Every structure is written in C-alpha cells, then in structure tokens.
Amino acid sequence: MNDLQVRLKIKAAKAVIKYVKDGMVLGVGSGTTITYFIEELGKLVSKDNLEILAVPSSYDTKFKLVEKGVKITTLKEHPNLDLAVDGADEIDPDLNLIKGGGGCLFLEKIVADAAKEFIVIADESKLVGRLGEKNPIPVEVHPFALGHVVKRIESIDGKPVLRVANTGKVGPVITDNGNFIVDVKFHKIKDPKSLEKELNMIPGVIENGLFIGMASRALITTPQKVLIKTQK
Ligand code: 5RP
Numbered sequence: 001m002n003d004l005q006v007r008l009k010i011k012a013a014k015a016v017i018k019y020v021k022d023g024m025v026l027g028v029g030s031g032t033t034i035t036y037f038i039e040e041l042g043k044l045v046s047k048d049n050l051e052i053l054a055v056p057s058s059y060d061t062k063f064k065l066v067e068k069g070v071k072i073t074t075l076k077e078h079p080n081l082d083l084a085v086d087g088a089d090e091i092d093p094d095l096n097l098i099k100g101g102g103g104c105l106f107l108e109k110i111v112a113d114a115a116k117e118f119i120v121i122a123d124e125s126k127l128v129g130r131l132g133e134k135n136p137i138p139v140e141v142h143p144f145a146l147g148h149v150v151k152r153i154e155s156i157d158g159k160p161v162l163r164v165a166n167t168g169k170v171g172p173v174i175t176d177n178g179n180f181i182v183d184v185k186f187h188k189i190k191d192p193k194s195l196e197k198e199l200n201m202i203p204g205v206i207e208n209g210l211f212i213g214m215a216s217r218a219l220i221t222t223p224q225k226v227l228i229k230t231q232k
Contacts, residue, residue, distance in 0.1 A: 001032065004223065008123030011221040013037040016085055016121050022050045025078045027111030028065060029086025030058040030104035033121055037085055042068025055081060055114075057107040059176050075114060084115035089135045089209070090128045091120060095218050095231050096192055098131050100138030100209030103163070103175050109207055112214050120215040124222045131192050131210065136161070136183035137199070138209040143180055145204020150182065152202045158184040179206055 001009075013036035020026065020041065028034060028041075038061065045052050046069055053073040056062035065072055075081075086108055090098040097120060099105050112118040128134060139160070141149045146162070153160045163173040163181040172180050189195055196210035213231075220227040 005123055005125070008221040008223070009033045010036045011226065012121035012123060012219055013040050015219045015221065015226045016119055017041070017044060019083060019117075019119060020044065020052065021082075022048070022052070024082040025053045025073065025080070026055070027081045027084030027086075027115045028054045028056050028061050029084070029108050029111070030061045031087040031102045033087035033123075034061060034085070035064060037121065038064045038068055038070070041065075041070055045070055053078060055111055057086070057111050058102070058104040060102075060104075075110070079114060081111060081115035082117070084112045084118045086112060086118070086120055088120050088122050088126055088211075090131055090133065091122060091126050091218055091220070092128055092131050092192075095120070095215040095229060096131055096213065097211040097215060098135050098137055098209050099211055100140075100181070101135070103138065103173055103181050105138055105209040106140050106175065106177055106179075106207040109211060109214075112211065117217070118215050119217045119219060121219045122221070124220055124227075127220060130189065132186055132189040136185045137195075138163070139182050139184055139199055140175055140177070140206040140208070141180045141182055142204050142206060143178075146180055146182075149202055149204045153182070153184055153199070156198065158186050160184045177206065
C-alpha cells in the first residue's frame with residue numbers, strides 16, 4: 001500500500017464516523033480500511049463516552065475493536081444492527097460489490113444483511129465499470145466439498161483457484177470458520193445478481209463475495225474530495 005492509498009483509506013474512515021450515533025449497535029467489516037475505521041471509532045467512544053456496541057465480522061476485527069476499547073456483542077443478543085460499515089475490493093456504478101479479499105466475506109455478508117443501513121467505504125481505486133474487471137470472486141467452500149465445488153464452478157465457465165497462504169502457514173488459507181477459499185475468475189460477469197445466487201446453490205459453497213443490492217451508500221475518497229454515492 002502506498003502513502004496515497006493510506007491517506008485515502010484514513011479519509012474514508014473519518015468520513016463515515018459522522019453516521020455513527022450514540023446507542024447504535026454496529027456491524028464492523030474487515031480489512032485495512034476498516035482498521036482505520038476502528039481507530040476512529042475507538043477515539044469517538046473514548047472521547048465522547050458513547051454507548052456503542054459492535055458485532056465484528058472476523059477475529060482480526062474483534063481483536064482490534066477490543067484493543068481500541070469498543071464493546072463487543074453478538075447477533076444472538078442484537079440481531080438488528082443499526083449500521084454496518086465495511087470496505088470492498090470492487091464497487092460498480094450500482095453499488096454492487098466484490099468482497100472477500102481478506103477472506104471474511106461470510107460473516108461480512110451476515111452483518112451487512114442484519115443492518116438497517118450498510119455503508120461501504122473505499123478509496124477510488126475500488127471503483128469499476130463492471131464487477132470482476134480486476135478481481136476474482138472469492139467463494140468460501142467447505143473442505144469436504146472442494147473437488148465438487150471446483151467441478152461445478154468450471155461447468156459454468158469459472159476458473160477457480162484455491163487460495164494459498166503466503167505467510168505463517170503452508171497450504172490453503174483456512175477461514176475464521178474453518179473453510180477454504182477459492183478465487184474464481186469469469187470471462188465477463190453479465191448478471192452478477194444471478195451469479196451470486198447460482199454460486200450459492202452449489203452444495204458445499206458456504207457463501208460468495210458478490211454483494212448485490214446490499215450497500216445503501218458508498219463513501220469514496222479521492223485526493224480532492226469524498227464522493228457520496230447512494231443506492232438508486
Ligand atoms: C475482507 C474484505 C475487505 O473489505 C476488502 O478486501 C477490502 O480490503 P481493504 O480495506 O484492505 O482494501 O472484503 O474480506
């Protein structure tokens with residue numbers, strides 16, 4: 001990550017803070033942009049002594065929230081979240097997303113779905129004309145089903161690649177939920193909504209990284225401004 005990307009991620013994290021109000025229960029995504037958001041949230045909670053609760057979407061986010069003094073809860077205690085905030089790998093003009101670069105897509109989709117409002121924050125490099133332009137679609141797969149899921153994805157012209165850990169572990173990445181991730185390239189994604197459903201219909205697929213029609217707002221940072229895009 002270069003200096004400009006860091007500055008734009010911090011700017012996005014600061015911009016979303018004004019949507020956080022006292023008494024809210026938040027869903028908190030995962031990734032580097034969200035790490036900056038957690039820092040801002042920690043400052044807000046300690047400065048103004050706010051009663052904020054958060055449902056984390058990964059161990060990483062959970063540990064960082066606790067470190068910054070933000071209280072944790074679960075969907076069992078709070079199934080209705082006021083607001084979910086998360087980053088994204090790609091954002092199309094309709095605010096459809098590809099997520100899961102950090103392997104946390106399963107819990108991220110749950111907290112986004114559980115929230116009244118889902119705001120995505122990102123620097124401008126995440127904007128694309130069409131989903132899949134730059135990134136594959138991450139698909140979380142139960143280990144037992146790997147070969148079957150690979151075969152089924154290939155039958156719909158996807159090119160699945162098992163995600164392999166590049167540090168700290170040999171072999172496949174194991175998600176926080178004990179599963180594998182396959183990253184799937186498609187030649188051209190014409191109908192992301194149907195593809196999201198089709199992938200999830202394959203037995204053994206836990207969830208996929210297409211987030212269609214979920215984000216109500218996107219705060220996108222450029223060096224000059226914060227662009228606020230809302231779902232039409
Ligand atoms: C993690 C995600 C992240 O939100 C996505 O990968 C963007 O990450 P970053 O903020 O580090 O650019 O989906 O599963």
